[in-house]
Amino acid sequence: MSKPIEHDYIGLSEQQLPSMEKSSDKKDGLHLKDTELRLGLPGSESPEREDHDQNVLSLKSFVSGAKRGFSDALDGGGNWVFSGGSGGGTEGLFSPRRGGKNNGGKDLSGLDSGSVLKDGAAQKPSVVQEKKPQVAATSSHGNGNIAPASKALVVGWPPIRSFRKNTLAAHPPKNDDGDGNAEAKLGSGCLYVKVSMDGAPYLRKVDLKIYGSYKDLSSALEKMFSCFTIGQCGSHGVSSGDGLTESRLIDLLHGSEYVLTYEDKDGDWMLVGDVPWEMFTDSCKRLRIMKSTEAIGLAPRAMEKCKNRT
Amino acid sequence: MEPSELKRSKDSPNSDESTRRSSFPDEVLERVLSLLKSHRDRSSVSLVCKDWYNAERWSRTHVFIGNCYSVSPEIVARRFPKIRSVTLKGKPRFSDFNLVPENWGADIHAWLVVFAAKYPFLEELRLKRMAISDESLEFLAVSFPNFKALSLLSCDGFSTNGLAAIATHCKNLTELDIQENGIDDKGGSWLSCFPESFTSLEVLNFANLSSDINFDALERLVGRCKSMRVLKLNRSVSLEQLQRLLVNAPQLAELGTGSFSEELTFRQYVELESALSNCQNMHTLYGLWDAKGIYLPALYPVCTHLTFLNLSYAALRSDELAKLLAHCPRLKRLWVLDTVEDKGLEAVGLNCPLLEELRVFPADPFDEEIIHGVTEAGFVAVSFGCPRLQYVLYFCRQMTNAAVATIVQNCPDFTHFRLCIMNPGQPDYITNEPMDEAFGAVVKTCTKLQRLSVSGRLTDLTFEYIGRYAKNLETLSVAFAGSSDWGMQCVMGGCSKLRKLEIRDCPFGNAALLSGLEKYESMRSLWMSACNVTMNGCRLLAREMPRLNVEVMKEDGSDDSQADKVYVYRSIAGPRRDAPPSVLTL
Numbered sequence: 001m002s003k004p005i006e007h008d009y010i011g012l013s014e015q016q017l018p019s020m021e022k023s024s025d026k027k028d029g030l031h032l033k034d035t036e037l038r039l040g041l042p043g044s045e046s047p048e049r050e051d052h053d054q055n056v057l058s059l060k061s062f063v064s065g066a067k068r069g070f071s072d073a074l075d076g077g078g079n080w081v082f083s084g085g086s087g088g089g090t091e092g093l094f095s096p097r098r099g100g101k102n103n104g105g106k107d108l109s110g111l112d113s114g115s116v117l118k119d120g121a122a123q124k125p126s127v128v129q130e131k132k133p134q135v136a137a138t139s140s141h142g143n144g145n146i147a148p149a150s151k152a153l154v155v156g157w158p159p160i161r162s163f164r165k166n167t168l169a170a171h172p173p174k175n176d177d178g179d180g181n182a183e184a185k186l187g188s189g190c191l192y193v194k195v196s197m198d199g200a201p202y203l204r205k206v207d208l209k210i211y212g213s214y215k216d217l218s219s220a221l222e223k224m225f226s227c228f229t230i231g232q233c234g235s236h237g238v239s240s241g242d243g244l245t246e247s248r249l250i251d252l253l254h255g256s257e258y259v260l261t262y263e264d265k266d267g268d269w270m271l272v273g274d275v276p277w278e279m280f281t282d283s284c285k286r287l288r289i290m291k292s293t294e295a296i297g298l299a300p301r302a303m304e305k306c307k308n309r310t
Numbered sequence: 311m312e313p314s315e316l317k318r319s320k321d322s323p324n325s326d327e328s329t330r331r332s333s334f335p336d337e338v339l340e341r342v343l344s345l346l347k348s349h350r351d352r353s354s355v356s357l358v359c360k361d362w363y364n365a366e367r368w369s370r371t372h373v374f375i376g377n378c379y380s381v382s383p384e385i386v387a388r389r390f391p392k393i394r395s396v397t398l399k400g401k402p403r404f405s406d407f408n409l410v411p412e413n414w415g416a417d418i419h420a421w422l423v424v425f426a427a428k429y430p431f432l433e434e435l436r437l438k439r440m441a442i443s444d445e446s447l448e449f450l451a452v453s454f455p456n457f458k459a460l461s462l463l464s465c466d467g468f469s470t471n472g473l474a475a476i477a478t479h480c481k482n483l484t485e486l487d488i489q490e491n492g493i494d495d496k497g498g499s500w501l502s503c504f505p506e507s508f509t510s511l512e513v514l515n516f517a518n519l520s521s522d523i524n525f526d527a528l529e530r531l532v533g534r535c536k537s538m539r540v541l542k543l544n545r546s547v548s549l550e551q552l553q554r555l556l557v558n559a560p561q562l563a564e565l566g567t568g569s570f571s572e573e574l575t576f577r578q579y580v581e582l583e584s585a586l587s588n589c590q591n592m593h594t595l596y597g598l599w600d601a602k603g604i605y606l607p608a609l610y611p612v613c614t615h616l617t618f619l620n621l622s623y624a625a626l627r628s629d630e631l632a633k634l635l636a637h638c639p640r641l642k643r644l645w646v647l648d649t650v651e652d653k654g655l656e657a658v659g660l661n662c663p664l665l666e667e668l669r670v671f672p673a674d675p676f677d678e679e680i681i682h683g684v685t686e687a688g689f690v691a692v693s694f695g696c697p698r699l700q701y702v703l704y705f706c707r708q709m710t711n712a713a714v715a716t717i718v719q720n721c722p723d724f725t726h727f728r729l730c731i732m733n734p735g736q737p738d739y740i741t742n743e744p745m746d747e748a749f750g751a752v753v754k755t756c757t758k759l760q761r762l763s764v765s766g767r768l769t770d771l772t773f774e775y776i777g778r779y780a781k782n783l784e785t786l787s788v789a790f791a792g793s794s795d796w797g798m799q800c801v802m803g804g805c806s807k808l809r810k811l812e813i814r815d816c817p818f819g820n821a822a823l824l825s826g827l828e829k830y831e832s833m834r835s836l837w838m839s840a841c842n843v844t845m846n847g848c849r850l851l852a853r854e855m856p857r858l859n860v861e862v863m864k865e866d867g868s869d870d871s872q873a874d875k876v877y878v879y880r881s882i883a884g885p886r887r888d889a890p891p892s893v894l895t896l
Contacts (some may be wrong), residue, residue, distance in 0.1 A: 156407030156814075157789065158675045158705060158732045163490040163518065167623060168673065180819070 129186045197225045197289035198258070214273055218260065225289060259295045260288045271295065327599040338838070339365040349374045371395060376834050378416055378440065379859065382883040383424035395434035395459075396425070402837050402877055403787075404812060405439055406464055407876065409839055409865060413890045417467075419449070420888075425604070426453040434485075441465065446879030447472030451479035459485035470500045471521065475502035484514035484537075499524030501715035504531055511535040515542035517566050517597060522546040533558040539591075542566025545599045550578055556585035565589070566596035570605060570624065579608060587611030598624040606634050619646075622671045626648040632657035636750045643667040648683035648705065655688030659695025664808040667701035668692060675705065675732060686713035693720035701726040708739045709766060714748035724756040728763035734790035734815070736766040744768055750775035753783075763787040773797035777804025785810040798822035802829050819845030823876070827851065830858050835879035843873045851878065852896035860896045861884055 196203045204225075211217040260272040264283040272280065272287070342367040343366050346352050356366040372395040375381060386393075400416025402409075415495075424464060425432050432454045442465050450457065450706035457480050462468075470493065476486065477500055481829070495639050501516070501523040511531065516523070523546065532538060539562060545551065547568025555820075556562070563856050583604075592612050601624035621631070622645040631646065631654040646654065648670055658665065670684055686709045693699065699721040709731050718724065728729040729748075737744055745766035753759060753775050760782055770789035776783065777800030784807050792798065801808070802825045810833065811826075819842035830836060830851075845862065852860040860893045887896045 154402065154734065156409045157734060158672065158730055159789075160672070160675050161406045161490055162408070162492065163464075164622070164671065165675075168675075221550050 020177065193262075194288045195221060195225075195282055195287040195289070198291045198294075200225060200289075206287070208284060213277055214280075217272075221260070221287075221289065257292055258289050259292050261290045261295060321388075324758075334363070336365055344369040344371070347372075347752060362596075364479040368392060372434075372804035373397070375399065376536055377879050377881075378421070378483055378881065380834070380881045382761055383421045385883060387424055390631060391428070393429050395436075396421075396429075396432065397436040397438075398440060399438040399507055402812070402835065403439070404814065404837055404839065410684070410730070411813070411890065414709050414863075414893060415441070415799050415890070416887065417443075417446075419443070419446045422446055424502045430454065431456050434461075436461040436463075437465050438463045439465065440527075441467040442468050444469055444475070447851060448475040456482055456483050458510075459487075461485065461487040461489070462491050463487075464491060465728060469494035469803075470496045470498070470521075474500035474503045475499065478505075481505075481508065483508070483601035486511070487513055487515040487540075488518045489515060491518055493518060495519050495521050497521050501531070502527040504604070506530070509536070509870065510552040511536045512537045513540040514538065515540065515566065517542040517544050517545045517725070519547065520686050525551050526835060529558070530553060534745070538562065540564040542596055543568040544568045544667070545597075548572050549574055553578065553582040553585045555590060556582075558648070558729050560585075560588040561591055562589055564594035564596070564618075565592055566620075567598050569600055570598045571600040571602045573769045574605065575745045579605065583608040583611065590615070592616065594618040594620075596620040600624065603627070603628075603630040603633075606630060609634065610612045610637045615640060617642045618844075620645040622647055622669065625673055626654070626698045628650075628653035628657065629867055632661075635661040636861055637666075638662060638678065641665055643701075644688070645648070645669040647671050647673045649673045650684075651682060652684055652688035652691065655684060655690040659691045662696060664698060665696040666691035666698050668696070668699060669701075669703040671703075672705040672732065683707055686710050689713065690716055693717040700722065703728040703763075705730045705732060708736070709745065709748065711742050711747040711751070712738075712740075715751040718751050718755040722755050723758060724752070725758050726761040727752050727756065727759060729760065729765055730763065732765040734765075742772070746771040746775070750779075753779040757782065759783055762787040764791060765789060767791075769889060770797035770800070773800045777801050780805055782807055784808060786812070787814055788813045790815045792816045792818060795819055795822035800824040802826035809834045811835075813839070813841060815840040817841055817842055821852075823847050823849060827854055828845050828876055830855060831880045833880070835877065837875075837877050838873075839875040841876075845873050846871070846873050848873045848876055849896050856883070861889065862894045862896065863892055864894065 192207050193203045194203045195206055205219070206220065208217070211220065262271050262272050262280070262284045263269055263286045265285060269288070275283075332833065339362065343352070343355060346355065348373070350367055352370060356363045367389050368391065370390050371392055373386060373390055373393050373713070374397045375386070377397050378398050379398045381605075398418070400418075401414055404410060405414065416439060418437060419442075426449070430453070433456050434451065435457075440462075442462065444773065447468055450460070452475075460476060460480075460483070468491075473486070473488070494530075498521045504511070504527070508531075512535070512823070516533075523544070525547070526545075532541065538559055541562055542564070543555075543566055545568055547555075549568070549570060549572055552567055556565075570617070584806060586608055589612055595609065595612060595618070598621055601621070603626065606626075613634065614637060617640055619638060619641055620643075625647050628632075628647060628651050633652045635641070635657050638661065642664055644658060644662065644665060644667070646658075646669070650657075650670075655670070658668065670688075672683060674683075684704070684706050686706065689702075689704055689706070689709075690713050693716065697720055700723050701724075702724065706729075708727065714729070719729075719860055731745070738748075745764075746769055748766070749762070749764050749772045750832065752762065757779075757868050759780055762780065762783055762785070764775070764787070770793045773792060773796075776786070780786075781804075783805045786801065786805070786808065786859070788811075795818055798813070798816075799822055801811070802822075808829070814837075816838075818838065822841075823838065823843050824847060826833075826836065848860050848862055852858065857880060859879055859881045861877045862873045863877070865874045889895055
């Protein structure tokens, strides 16, 4: 599976939290460090942090998000929030390790690394609770033989009873896209896929079954992600549905800045819109609103695949 | 009581003027003590003197056993001859989170065998975290002709066949409460096993089960059980079916709806609303699986007198919750999913001034990438509007020390404070400091605190605070916290009322374990997993304290000298004989 591409933006989104958003122009490593998820590090590692308004999502920070090597993303994806990612601007910013997963200044000092890893290491079936695509890939970027423990691999954490876990897993909560049309159909009716946007602090989920066409999907996504591109947001970046913001996003989307892509069953990334809608919903596993500059090279592949399929 | 009776008893051979024995005949004392319900009061009473001990044991009808291995069924039966109701808890709480091996124990069968012999008139059995098989359920169903109430919470090992046996044989059943169990759901036919002549059911909760039941059988059952006050349906029951049930059961006090999401015609919606509005006694609402916002207004007539609303299986948005809560001014207990976000919690603060309990569960707890949910802002908003809060369970992805300090200042009456910052070891996200001061504020301000669950990045300072201030603390849950043995030592030394301590993934070792040597006999249990305790430390503990059971669960592939999971508990029954091979008793 082409994990690297997938993790590219996963890394970004994982490392950022709306409240931690900084309107900084920092380049490469430092920029991401400011916006990384692990709440402690920006304060500690980048003393030059100037903007203390935690609620404003800056357009610059998002849109100018530098493409981070996927090692960062993988590592970011593979760990607990507190681990990793300290250090100024060096490659492997989020690699688990600056010296091992469990240390680094502010991190869990005193935590027994052995015990942490014991629980985290995916060595026995009982440990793995939820499958996490990036976990498998993470180990290749981790610190030697220490596989960074994805949160999902820590047995029994967060402490949710099995009944609740199984209930939520079988019937995921409906997508709150704000227009009230999302019906959480029981059982076979759901087709939830994650949607990420380059530069956005977190992902959303959409149920493809509720849309009938590319147009429906596209306008729903525009509403969902409009706030990220405008710099106006509620406390969590919940879509504000402001008319101005939508049109701005549409401009962005229809302009050359962003394209909508998806990962298909084979793990390949394709441009959305090339295949008939039903074929698309059958094969789409996740969506990504990608910057146009990075989408170069996708189109030909999509065409080829289409040809191969028919 | 007649003066002449008193005189008679004084003249009885047992009373000796000079030694002044109890001036009450035993029967009187028993009568008085039978009015005592609290098992703690009864324990205190039994310690006064031998007469009182005997009077208490003869008058006790309900026994509560917090750890099934702390005592044996034979010992219980010997001491209490007249028990009609038993509550038993088995596995350590962390078994809910898969930290305890499958075949660990806590099987009810041995108890049932003794009860069948000694308590043939047993009426109630309430089990939590016990293993119970279908054979045991069948045995139960046929051995106790007066059996009335069965409640199974977080148990496993049985299937719907066992429930069928209960439904078939228990002619006097008033309560069947099946909650959050690991049950093998083989289908819904068990419900049809209640005979047509059966009318006594007052509590029916089968929300745990997923398969379809025969709705006609259910409708008839509800129709003829006129005393039914608690009905919690499973997801397979539709809105339309719910309406039909409610029409026949307007007396219900607690309702768990089935699925709340199918398409309804306008007429059906009106009928549903009408049926609900007839339920004037309803104070608890539960279920609402997959609730569609547009149907929630049907609940408004019921909302005005609701005191407990459990929305933890309904992924509501903040605006949907706000609209609903505007109609729930009397709410005391509220459970929600974090899909309501901070805005939804603001609505809680605005609309529910009487709120005493709030639980916020995560909708996507294992998905690192999707980061919505609630933050410290939501919790703070609730605290401003709900000063009477006593119980909180809050799952979030970020928190600050300042927010917690504000919260407890607004709500000093917390008895249960369970905060779960979902990223292990995460510090205050604004200051980057550990969350020590947050929990320091909790224990300093909330003097009535009985239960505390900590999370986030914590040093030993947190535990110093706990040891110093949390004088009423009885239950403490710790994960991924602490810096050294000193942390646990502070807790063991300071929290005099501690009864249950459960620790995972902390740097506490043998010194910490052994610092509680004197203490463990006054506690129910200690759990330590993935800490730094060694086998030698455990052996030492076992040797020094023979009245404790020290059990170690080893994991495959771990170091021989490490004690991966340690479970220590007091027991008068000695080491247990039913431990599986993975559990070593030292």
